[in-house]
Amino acid sequence: MTFYDRQDELGALDTGHSSPGHAFYVVYGRRRVGKTALLKEFCADRPHLYYLAAQEAEERQREKFVEQIADGFDDRVPRIDHWDEAFEYLGEKLKTDDRIVVIDEFPYLVAENDSLPSYLQAFVDEHLQHTDSMLVLCGSSVSTMESEVLGHESPLYGRRTGQIDLHPFSFQQARDVIAYDIADAIRSYAVTGGTPMYLTLFDYEQSLAENIQTQILSPTALLYNEPEFLLQTELRNPARYLSILEAVAVGHTTPNEISGATGIDSGPLSKYLQTLRQLRLLNREVPITASGQKSKRSHYRVDDEFLRFWFRYVEPNRSSIEEAPAMVFEGTIEPDLPTHVSTTFEDVCTEAVWELIRRGEFDSYSAVGRWWYGEEEIDIVGLAPADDRLLLAECKWTNEPVSHGLVDDLRSKANSVRWGPSHRSERFALFSRSGFVDGLAKDLDDNWSLFDLTDIEHIFNNV
Structure with missing residues (x-):
């Protein structure tokens, strides 16, 4: 399977590994987000030991861990009865042969023996820190990783040299995978989201409708x-x-x-x-x-x-x-899909706003998000407290081009946003799937920015 993106994360791991002395990284995030793929890509051309924990009895977990160490160092499997002995064995091997040591799904080990963090603390203090080796603890149970590895009460607190909280792909990152035009790419992202496994299950030579029916609506499909x-x-x-x-x-x-x-x-x-x-x-x-x-x-x-x-x-x-999956798609999903996609479109446009801020094409805003009060809502509001500046934007995933009515509506709702002084400056933006009526851009001053799908594609392509 092709490995996509994660260049920042790979760079962080590489920096940690290549820096003088030992490294202890923590990698965590929701299931299916690509943690294992990231670590295997990182380890591919480097000497390493990779141990994947399972939901098994503690004794069998420890046996497999020791077998993995012995196999990695071409050694006979020793008789080891306790975890402290297992890490002592690993420490002895690392004295003469530096390795990357990955323990994946670490929470499974903690579930069987909550003293594992203490054993690892001793391993880091007495063995790892005297080597140029790298230890990586990885886990999908975010709460366990945050409490048992990263938390103040954990024996391992303060010992890590780096951490990666891995998230699903943003739309911009997922765009490298989704081989549709921009409109269908947004629709497809509204179905798969940014989870790498879901993205790569779709066959982008087929239509989105075909992918939904074969990869999700089929009772034999993985995503069902x-x-x-x-x-x-x-x-x-x-x-x-x-x-x-x-x-x-x-x-x-x-x-x-x-x-x-x-x-x-x-x-x-x-x-x-x-x-x-x-x-x-x-x-x-x-x-x-x-x-x-x-x-x-x-x-x-x-x-x-x-x-x-x-x-x-x-x-x-x-x-x-x-x-009758086809009838469900045609009668229920397809007619309502634009409503579902409209929420995703707002997120994509918010992502575009942040990209424009990073590139200096928009003024800086410290916070960007949705706003609502009572029945009134604005899709995107940006706050720049230091400059008393407000950004207000609407996103329309409709078949009709945006007209002057939305401009008037946004101006009106701006008065309801209670933020900043009365002399605050206001900037406006409109994002539209179907473009804008003729003459709208000419009727607006420089405080307004208009973006259609082609513009959004250019923003993410950095054109």
Whole structure:
């Protein structure tokens, strides 16, 4: 399988490895995000030991770990009965032969023996730091990695020399994989999101409709049951979490709405929401002008495009998909897909705004995000407190070109955004799938910027 992007992460690992002395890196992130692929790419041409932990009894985990060390150093497998002896054995080998040592899915080891971080602390202090070797701990359980490896209470706290919190691809990164034109690339990203495995499952010589039907709606396809698999590997009883994700995906975004849709009382619901946030399956948003912790105007959204698609269209229609998947696509998904894609388009345009800021084509803004108050919403608002400057932008994924009506509407809503002094300066931008009516650009002053799909393609291509 082709390895895409991750040049920044590979560069960080390479810097850590090539720097004098030992290195201890922590790599973590949600399942399917490409952690193992990243580490295998990094290790490919370097001497290394790679151990993938499994959900097995502690004794068998330790046996496999020692067997991996012995095999890597062409040694006979010794009799080892404790983890401290296993790391002592590894330390002896590293005295004369520097290696990259990767322990993947480290949380599985901790689940069987919560003293592993202490054993590793001793290994780092007594052995690793006297070598030029590199230790990499990798894990998909973000909460375990943050508490047992990175947390203040962990024995390993302060010992790492670097860390990589691996996220799904942005649209710009995913664009290297999605071999469609810009419009279909945005539609496709709204279905797969930036998870590398999902992106590479699609055959871009086929239409998006064909990919959805063969890779998602087929009961034999890997993605058909993927969200259930993800939750079952993380949670003992995923039923309520599944119902919460479905509720949010179909538009119940406030805690009260989620409670009403799922029948879960507000007390238990808050714990479920927190768990889903820790798993990076759900994201809590507040208006960009609000205080994140204190605001009572929070909305939740499924924090992955594929999961949002799946819970919106697949989970509610499982019975029909089993009988007639083509009818589900043609009758339910295809007519509603533009509504689903419109949310993704807002994210793509936000990404474009940040890119324009980085390139100096937009003034600098310290924060960019959505804004809402009551019934009023603005897709993108940028804040520049030091300069009392405000950016306001709308994104339209419609079949009709944007006209003067949207300009007037955005100007009106700008007055409702309570931020900054009365003399603040305001900049405006419009993003449109179908372009703009003739003459609109000429009727606007230099405070306005207009972007169609061709412009967006150029932004991400850095043309």
